Amino acid sequence: MTLDAKIPSGPIEKKWDKHRFDLKLVNPANKRKYDVLVVGTGLAGASAAASLAELGYNVTALCIQDSPRRAHSIAAQGGINAAKNYPNDGDSVWRLFYDTVKGGDYRAREANVYRLAQVSVNIIDQCVAQGVPFARDYGGYLDNRSFGGAQVSRTFYARGQTGQQLLLGAYGALSRQVEKGKVRLLARREMLDLVVVNGKARGVIARNLVDGKIERYAAHAVLLCTGGYGNVFFLSTNAANSNVTATWRAHRRGAYFANPCYTQIHPTCIPVAGENQSKLTLMSESLRNDGRVWVPKKKGDTRAPNDIPDAERDYYLERRYPSFGNLVPRDVASRAAKKACDEGFGVGPTKLAVYLDFRDALKRVGAETIKEKYGNLLDMYHHITNEDPYKVPMRIYPAVHYTMGGLWVDYNLMSTVPGLFVLGEANFSDHGANRLGASALMQGLADGYFVIPSTLGGYLAAGGIEAVGTDAAEFSEAEAAVNARVSKLLAVKGKRTTLEFHRDLGRLVWDHCGMGRTEAGLKKLLTAIPELRERFYKEVCVLGGGMEFNQALERAGRVADYLEFAELLALDALERRESCGGHFREEYQTPENEARRDDENFAHVAAWEFKGDGKAPARHVEPLSFENVHLTQRSYK
Amino acid sequence: MTGTIDITLKVWRQKDAASAGGFETYEAKGVSTEMSFLEMLDVVNEDLQKKGRDPIAFDHDCREGICGMCSLVIDGRAHGPDGGQTTCQLHMRRYKNNDVITVEPFRAKAFPLVRDLVVDRCSFDSIMQAGGYVSVSTGQAPDASVLLIPKHKADSAMDAAACIGCGACVAACPNASAMLFVAAKVSQLAQLPQGGPERERRVLNMMAAHDEAGFGACSNEYECEAVCPKDISVSHIARLNREYLRALALGPGEHQAASGAG
Amino acid sequence: MNTCDRLKNSSIGKKQVVALTGLALVGFLVSHLAGNFLMFKSAEAFDTYAEFLEHHPLIIPAEIGLAAFFLVHIVVGLKVFVENRRARPTRYEVESSTSGQPYAARWMGYTGSLTLIFLIVHITTFKFLGPEGEGASLFSWVMFCFRNPLYSLGYVGAMVFLAIHLAHGIKSAFQTLGVSHPQLTPLIEKGGVVIALALTAGFASLPIWALTRGG
Secondary structure, three states: OOOOOOOOOOOHHHHHHHHHHHOOOOOHHHHOOOEEEEEOOOHHHHHHHHHHHHHOOEEEEEOOOOOHHHOHHHHOOOOEEOOOOOOOOOOOHHHHHHHHHHHOOOOOOHHHHHHHHHHHHHHHHHHHHHOOOOOEOOOOOEOOEOOOOOOOOOEEOOOOOHHHHHHHHHHHHHHHHHHOOOEEEEOOEEEEEEEEEOOEEEEEEEEEOOOOOEEEEEOOEEEEOOOOOHHHHOOOOOOOOOOOHHHHHHHHOOOOEEOOOOEEEEEEEOOOOOOOOOOOOEOOHHHHHOOEEEEEOOOOOOOOHHHOOHHHEEOHHHHHOOOOHHHOOHHHHHHHHHHHHHOOOOOOOOOOOEEEEOHHHHHHHOHHHHHHHHHHHHHHHHHHHOOOOOOOOEEEEEEEEEEOOEEOOOOOOEOOOOOEEEOHHHEOOOOOOOOOOOOHHHHHHHHHHHHHHHHHHHHHHOOOOOOOOOOOHHHHHHHHHHHHHHHHHHHHOOOEOHHHHHHHHHHHHHHHHOOOEOHHHHHHHHHHHHHHHHHHHHHEOOOOOOOOOOHHHHHHHHHHHHHHHHHHHHHHHHHOOOOEOOEOEOOOEOOOOOEOOOHHHHOEEEEEEOOOOOOOOEEEEEEOOOOOOOOOOOOOO | OOOEEEEEEEEEEOOOOOOOOEEEEEEEEEEEOOOEHHHHHHHHHHHHHHOOOOOOOOOOOOOOOOOOOOOOEEOOEEOOOOOOOOHHHOEHHHOOOOEEEEEEOOOOOOOOEEEOOEEOOHHHHHHHHOOOOOOOOOOOOOOHHHOOOOHHHHHHHHHHHOOOOOOHHHHHOOOOOOHHHHHHHHHHHHOOHHHHHHHHHHHHHHHHHHHHOOOOOOOOOOHHHHHOOOOOOOHHHHHHHHHHHHHHHHOOOHHHHHHOOO | OOHHHHHHHOHHHHHHHHHHHHHHHHHHHHHHHHHHOHHHHOHHHHHHHHHHHHHOOOHHHHHHHHHHHHHHHHHHHHHHHHHHHHOOOOOOOOOOOOOOOOHHHOOHHHHHHHHHHHHHHHHHHHHHOOOOOOOOOHHHHHHHHHOOHHHHHHHHHHHHHHHHHHHHHHHHHHHHOOOOOOOHHHHHHHHHHHHHHHHHHHHHHHHHHHHHHOO
């Protein structure tokens, strides 16, 4: 199978308009004849479900939590980018496009990114109309802040809760369609398999998490909006329920998995404090607008931070990257922090932390202003660490945050399984090898509000989708497979808990496929993962039954899939013999320790095809051509 | 700063809505004070599973205080003793050696129990579906800068919009009323011009859904405000009351009359 | 549902009915107390006033109206109280208050009910019992009753319950009617308590005065 991204011809500014004109339309009266299944109700899923229902499609939305309002999009703090150029500082669609491609270390598809930048302006309009309370100035106009990887202020924000407010906007739109009877919303449902009939995605098998019943859902098209796979690292900023199962199961049914090695390590998280820590907490990148990152100049300096005079502090980001300073992109900032700690300049009890200091900003603008901008974040830090960031510099360290890789999709957001569309973080398309801050919200909503309503119609209108009910043999086969997996997990009756296996896996993946990756480490990982998987199926302990509310069983299924997925992640990292964005291979770096790309051999998307259990997956390549952006060594100096 | 403590937990266990429930006691030894409350429960659950006993079911997700998934009434207080935070943000450093901690689920007729400490809060979704939004379809929006909203109004709307829908207000209210939850959304949209066209209809329908779900009436005891993790003020409830009176006076508007809803 | 149904059936509507009738009843209490204070002036002043009220042509409609306010306040208030208890079928093992609000709020149903019992006794005593006909002095009858320490004690006790009821009731009514203002609300909250205490002190002063006045 060749990977055809279906990028429309013509100049980049015209591609999307031209494409929308070329796509076939579904007659308004016919839309209600189509059933669409949306799995996941975060920004991408909720916005897609609402927008499609508004158009007239019959939508069924599955949500893993008890309400769509809890999807992990809610935790995004800092903001959402849009090329509005309200501050008059030289922004444009072109600049947002350019920054995003460059920020992604030239590993994203130009056409997708341009479209993203184009619709970014509509997203802000839409959200304001929904009543999202974005920050405003005294004149009543919208306020902007700056974010990493950009030299313009294009980030719209709602205090430190932008993701929450945008999600609640989309949730509101979704709720409105539920009320109208156009969306059937099913909470506490977890997709456990994709059903493919005659080569097309026609439904899913889901488990009702309340009573354990395995349920079948059929539709004319399936949209996966199930987020990223950051929890393969066990400790990440992701929510506990975030998992790879939906995308992994789709992958096993034929959807190619693209660039799994592109994982983003966020530079500003609260450092790990103890053995039993269950998650890492992000401190928004927006803090780097006013906070200054530093370590002591002297190795192993144990003085209290406020006792270290300026002359003995190394503001290493400002020193190394004078033009971007503290606002370098995430991958750069994370590696710089790791380097400082690796060299022995780390601070705090574990020495795996650097300071993020608000002292100067507090002096310059006062505590009130800082509180207004970041109050809830600083309070959150205070709650967790028991240290007051208004008095003592915060300690931060990088942590896994976002995954740029995901299911391969074409320009229409359709995967290699016809009828299976993938939106938001679950797909791979727009961020290349590194995502810029405040772009995830933009992409999730772009996909859901503005892209899928056009492209799904094109797929459905093209025809050839015969009637399929949940009584089809393929549904029975998939349901039987799900039941078999559940029984298998319950039958092991071992002595080790799922959590222990997850923690083991996380440690392995973080050590060998985290911020720095080497060939030797990855090879070691590739032997260690199958061993751990084998142990898992011999020793895991999952109590209770399948037909009941059983959180241990839920987790076991997810960890089982991570144990398979992690191998693909390691393999992709091994095969990509270059450094780019979030993928840093120690062997490939510049003398200044920056990522060294190999555009000659790796300016492509690696999309993996599942070939069966115990068989090596096949690596397919979608070459990336850059006609509008000039490939350069990324520099933020 | 770091230390360990021994604690005794009294936890409500109930297999499902149909079964009878009761308290069970667990000893947790050597709990690190750096752990969060939920991490402490993780450790207790690990221990239970190793002994072949079912782990305690409790809801949680983001573990950073924003998703609203975690719940629990700890020693009689929703989200624990401190107020202004969620259970996932509560840390064991708050407790002393040999403390006995009673953990119960959120109790309300409108929040039926699912298992152990897990309850079903979909009645909140029903309230939102009744009108907790601005009826704007994708693509209809004018340019964002057309609408000018004074900073203090945007800020006050944001204060209300910060609600995470956790249900602590209901859990803490002696009447299991969800007025603070409804007020948060009504107040947000009542203060913004976007919410204007549906103003009367929204408050009437959301309150009808509130009552329908079996939540009680507000008796102004302000327990909700005291436990709200986002410090949402009861002044928003006053605004909700005002909006309700206003809607009673003005009527729900033609739209609703035509659709026969309400 | 129309406006009337909403007032009758919705949780806020019912509360607003209770709040409005409650505030009106506070108004009545103020005027009632003013009348009572005539006892301090002289027996004649009080009896003349009682006479005047009794023979006023509007007294019957006024009493019906007042009774209606009481009835609505009591019936709807108790309905809300019962419904509120039903909203939490399973109580908590550990009950606590986080708000720091006094329990007055939680006891509204009880303090209200006790006040109702008082009301029945009170109306029976001073409206239906006592001397009838020409020359009968309400003043003497009141003094007679109040000089019974048991009656006075019950009266003063009821006034304490009324104070607890009003201490929460007045400020609560304003909140329920949507009156909330950063500067005004603290004044209303304090004012409500002051009015509650003043009314109670005023009413209770009569039996105490009667008891201590001697002979």
